[in-house]
Each structure stands twice: as structure tokens, then as C-alpha cells.
Amino acid sequence: MSSRTSSALWAQRFQRPTESTMSLQSQIRQMLVAAILDGQLMPDSALPSSRELADQLGVARNTVVLAYQQLVEEGYLISRERSGHFVNPAMLEGQHDFASMQAANAPSVADVVRPDWGQRVPRPPSMQRNIVKPGNWQKYQFPFIYGQFDQTLFPTNDWRECCIKALSVMEIRNWAPDLIERDDETLIQQICTRVLPRRGVFAKPDEIVVTIGAQQALYLVADLLANDRTTVGFENPGYPDARNILLNRNARLLPLPVDGGGVRTDEDRDVLAQCDYVYVTPSHQCPTTATMPLERRQALLDLAQQHDFVVIEDDYESENNFTGTPHPALKSLDAADRVIYIGSLTKTFAPGLRLGYVVGPRDLIRELRALRRLMVRHPAAYIQRAFANFLALGHHDTLLRKLAHAYRERAQLLMAAIDAHMPDARYVPITGGASCWVEGEPWLDATRLAENAQAQGILIEQGNVFFMKGLERQQYFRMGFSAIKPEKIDAGVQALASVVREQKPRARA
Numbered sequence: 001m002s003s004r005t006s007s008a009l010w011a012q013r014f015q016r017p018t019e020s021t022m023s024l025q026s027q028i029r030q031m032l033v034a035a036i037l038d039g040q041l042m043p044d045s046a047l048p049s050s051r052e053l054a055d056q057l058g059v060a061r062n063t064v065v066l067a068y069q070q071l072v073e074e075g076y077l078i079s080r081e082r083s084g085h086f087v088n089p090a091m092l093e094g095q096h097d098f099a100s101m102q103a104a105n106a107p108s109v110a111d112v113v114r115p116d117w118g119q120r121v122p123r124p125p126s127m128q129r130n131i132v133k134p135g136n137w138q139k140y141q142f143p144f145i146y147g148q149f150d151q152t153l154f155p156t157n158d159w160r161e162c163c164i165k166a167l168s169v170m171e172i173r174n175w176a177p178d179l180i181e182r183d184d185e186t187l188i189q190q191i192c193t194r195v196l197p198r199r200g201v202f203a204k205p206d207e208i209v210v211t212i213g214a215q216q217a218l219y220l221v222a223d224l225l226a227n228d229r230t231t232v233g234f235e236n237p238g239y240p241d242a243r244n245i246l247l248n249r250n251a252r253l254l255p256l257p258v259d260g261g262g263v264r265t266d267e268d269r270d271v272l273a274q275c276d277y278v279y280v281t282p283s284h285q286c287p288t289t290a291t292m293p294l295e296r297r298q299a300l301l302d303l304a305q306q307h308d309f310v311v312i313e314d315d316y317e318s319e320n321n322f323t324g325t326p327h328p329a330l331k332s333l334d335a336a337d338r339v340i341y342i343g344s345l346t347k348t349f350a351p352g353l354r355l356g357y358v359v360g361p362r363d364l365i366r367e368l369r370a371l372r373r374l375m376v377r378h379p380a381a382y383i384q385r386a387f388a389n390f391l392a393l394g395h396h397d398t399l400l401r402k403l404a405h406a407y408r409e410r411a412q413l414l415m416a417a418i419d420a421h422m423p424d425a426r427y428v429p430i431t432g433g434a435s436c437w438v439e440g441e442p443w444l445d446a447t448r449l450a451e452n453a454q455a456q457g458i459l460i461e462q463g464n465v466f467f468m469k470g471l472e473r474q475q476y477f478r479m480g481f482s483a484i485k486p487e488k489i490d491a492g493v494q495a496l497a498s499v500v501r502e503q504k505p506r507a508r509a
Contacts, residue, residue, distance in 0.1 A: 024059050028067040036076055036087055043089035047077070128244040129465050134454070137483070141457035142492030146435045146480030149350060153406055155399055159350075162389035166382060175381035181369045183210040184384035190391040191345075191357060199315065200332030201341060206362045209369050212379045214314065214344040214356035218242050220368050220375075221312060221340055221358065225277065226251040233271060233278040233309075235263060237466035237476070239286040242279055242314065255468050258285055260428070262292035265299040272300075273307045281316040282330050284433040287466045287478050289317075291431065297330050304338045315343045317433040337361045345387060348403055348434075349396070355379060355387055407434055410481040410489060417493035422500065434482035437463075439475055443505055446477040453499045458492060 022030070035041045047053070050068060054061040068085050071077040077085045118124075137143050165171065175184060188205045196203055211217040218241070226232065228250035234243060236255035246253060254271050256263045256278070262285045265272070272278060280300070282292035292300075304311055313330045331341035341359040346352075358368055372378065390396050411430040418425055418438065426439045440446060450462040463476030484492065 024063050025067050025070075028053075028057070028059070028064060029070055032067070032071060033076060036091060039092075041087045043087055043092050045087045046083075047085045047087070049084055123248060125244070125248065128247070129240060129469070130244065131240055131461060131465055133461075134459065137459055140454075140459050142488055142495060143459045143483050144479040144481065144492060144496075145459045145461060145483060146478060147347065147351060148480070148483035149352065150483050152485075153403060154350060155395060155402075158393070158395040158398075159386075159390065162386045162393065162395065165389050166386040171385055175385045179378045179381055181373045181378070183208075183378060184381055184388055186392070187384045187388035190388050194391050194396070195343070195345070196359065199343075200328035201359060203359045204362075207359055207365055209358050209365050209372065210379055210384060211356045211358060211372070212376065213351075213354040214316075214342050214347070215241060216354075216372075216375075217342045217356045217358045218312075218314065219245050220371055221342070222246050222249050222251070224364075224367055224371055228252075230276050231274055233263075233268075233275040234468070235280060235285065236468050236471055237287055237463065237473075238279070238468075239281060239314065239316065240465050243468070246279070253468065255471060258288060258290060260288075260290050261296055262290050263296070263300065265296050265303060269303065272303050272309070275307070275309045277310050277312055278304070279312045279314065280330070281314045283315050283327055284317040286314075286316050287435065287463070288428050288437045289430060289433045289435060290428060291327060292330075294328075297333055300330070301333055301336075301338065305336055309338075311339045313339050313341050315341065317347070331359060340364065349390075349399060353383060353387070355383065407432075407482065410484070410486050411436070413486055413489040414479065414481050414493065417490045420490075421494045421497040435478050435480040438477050438479060440477070440500065441504075442475055444475040444500065444503065446474060449499060449503060450477065452503065453496055456495060456499055458496050458499065460496065 032041075032047075041047075047068070048056065050064040051061050054064045057064070068077060068079070072079050072085070075088055076091055078088045079085055133145050133148070134140070137145055137148065166175065174186075185205075187210060188208055191208055191210075192203060192205060209220075211220060222245045226246055226249035230249070230251045232246055232251050232253050233256045234246070234253045235258050237258070243253065254274060256268050256271060258264070262282055263278075263280055278300070280292070282297060284291060300311060303309075311330065311334075315329055315331075329341060331339045337360070339360075343357055343359070345355040345357065358365065360368075378384075414436055415427070415430060418427055418436070422438075424441055428437045430436055440449075446460075446462040447464055450460050453460055461478040461480070463478060464472040464474060466476070466478075467473055481489065
């Protein structure tokens, strides 16, 4: 015997999201499916008539009719002539019996002994020092944070075109099957011909593996090559996630101080001689944004040859160059296969897409592919094909020119604002990238500054996290400008300067 559901149920469940991009029909379908699968609608329950539900939800009757029809086609509902729509019992077969059986066999609370995960996880990743950004950063008035998405710069129409093209019948045949260890051949071709030559790097398809962002590339390389007998020279300050990945593999890290030209190859020659690997970000050093000059790059490669170490080049922010012409990669100078090159395809585009790659000797790439297979098999093939289209149609080159112009403007505004409102602060002149590394006066505690600024609607990144443990420098902080509107930069720096002044020690009488 079927029963009609209470009209109050739908008024409670149908809360229209204020910022939803879903159509009303889709929202109604989602609401009904959730009610069925969550057990709020029993098998064979009768739904309100389309007119009744439309009145309750305040929508057009035709919207409900179309939603009901779609759910009938998908098997969630059964349409009975002159009776209405009912929950299809077949959709819930076994669910309630399983729940009852589970409840009947459940042990008493007194008999339950749960695992102690604190003891079972010897090196908790959650305890590592990481860059932290509020999840709701978009709601802050002045988000000076790095690496976040700016919807005003996103090429919506271009990306939609590439996604639609990837959904054609012929394209689906290419990406829908399991690629196992392979990557999308079109994307690999585009990386070989369009992406790498901009950096002076020329590679063959079997010397490239695609990853889920540069982050996974770093993890794969570390997982394959590093252990408790491995010594890695690491920039200080440097990229926290890369540092944590290597520490997670029990590698021994040796700090390599950086200056306006990155790693100091002359001063740190003795330290470099002890290394198995050296991690560097030569294009725009993280976090200082310094660019390693050509003579240092060559000196680093000469030392690698002399002392038999391998360089891991994280081509951090290589495409964010205001001149429009990226610096030649360290890999472009490598004649002895001593550079493992890691790059990102989507950092400047949409970080959420997560596409990166590794370029290296084919023997190494073969092993990285085999290791990747154990983790994720391969990055989403659909995203690979859509981005291949994005490259092939020239949209990526157009975007880079647009970003170079936008970031140049924001960088100039930020430097001018710091000069005007925080004249005692020092910063590395911005020639590329999307952030500014700032050094406050010696008394400044940037960690406390970041906390106090956040309370005032200003987000900055405290600098301690970029330094190795025990070598922290409290007066440094980073200000990103990719996510903040140009017209807010001056006011944001002025507001930050007020927070700095509040922290300044008062002169003694």
C-alpha cells in the first residue's frame, strides 16, 4: 500500500542555494534522489502530483514534470497511469535488510576496542609545518595570498570550448578507456612541441610523464629516489611542501641559503659536495622570487658532474614572466641527464585542474610511470584531452599574455603601495611570479602579524613556514597578488601598515 509523502518534507528539503549554478530542474532531481537514497522515501511511496509539488516549491509545473520524467528514465521513479509517480522499490533493494543485519550483529559498546591511530601513524603528515590558507579566503576583503584562482582572469569560453570538444564521440573513444600507464598522446605531443620549447627544453614522448599537478610529481620523484640514506640539498627558505615530502621519506636535508640569485654555488660548494640530490626553484625561487643567473646555473651543473649529484628542478612559476619570454630552464643546459625537470600546466590557469609533468631520462620516466600506476594509474584522461585542446587551439598562449599583463599591473601597484605605506619594509623587486617576499624590521613577528591582520580582513602568509626548523626568521612574510583585485591593493597595504604599527614596540622614555 503506497502512501503520500508529507508536503512539509519538500519545503524543508528544497533550500535553493543562493550561488548555485544548477538549474531548478536539476536541483529538484537532486533533492528527490537524496530523499530516496537516504531512506526518507520508502519503496513504493507516492510522490506529490506535479502541480502540488510545483506549488510547494514555488516553481513552474513544467519544471517538476521534466524532473519526474528524467527520474523515471533513470529508474528512480515509476509512473502509473492515473495514479502518479512512485518510488521504484528496485532502487532500494537490499539496503534496509543490510542495515538491519548490521544493527543486529553489532557488538555492545563495552566490547568495542578501536585502533589507536596515534600509535599506528609514526610520522603524522598533519603535524608537519604547512602553508595554511582559510577555506573561505574569498570572503576576506584583502586576500594577499598566493596561488589562488581569480575568476575574472579565467578564460571561461575558451575552456568550455575545449571541454565540449573533448566530449565528442571520437574524443570519448580516446580518453574513456583505462590508459593504465600511458598518458594522452595528444597532450604529450603538445608538451613536447608547445610547452617545453618555450623553456629551451626538448624531449621525446618517452621522457615525459604527466602527473596530478607538480605536487604529485615531487612526491613520485621523492618516493622513488629518497630514503634514510639520501642527502638532499634544499633551499632555505624554500618550498614547504617539497621539504615535507622529502622529510616524509626520511631524507637528510642540508640547508642551502639563498640570496638575490638563488642558491649560492660558490659559498655552498662544500655542502653541495655532500648531496645525492639538490632541490632548486631557479626560475622564481620559492618564496623570494629570485631568478638564478645563467652563470650560477652552469656552475651548479658543473658541481653536479664533479660530485655526482642530481638536480631536481622545480620550475616554479616559470610561465609568470612579465617580459613574456620565460627564462631558459636549468634543464635546457643539461647535457649529462643530471636534471630532473618538474613543471605545472595549470598553476597559472586553474590550480584545481591539477596537471603537471616530469621530464627526465627514459629509464627514470619508465619507473615513475610504474610507480604512478600503483598510486592512481594516470591523471584523469578527460582533463588531459581537454587541456591538450586548450594548448593546440592557442588558448594557453593567449592566457599567458593576459596573465603577464594583469600580474605586471598588480605587482607595480603592490610595490608602490609598500613604498608608500610601509617604507621601512624591504622586499625583493618583483619581475615575475605572483607574490612578493617582504622583510619587516627585526622586531616584527610575522606570525602574530598574520593573525592580527586576518582579524582585520587582511590575509598574508607568515614566512617562518618557509624556513627549516631551527633556522626560522620571524620578520619575513609573503604577499600574493593573483587573487586580489587591483583596486584593493593600495587600501589593503595601508590597512596592513596600520596593523604593523600596532605591533611596533614603544620607545622607552
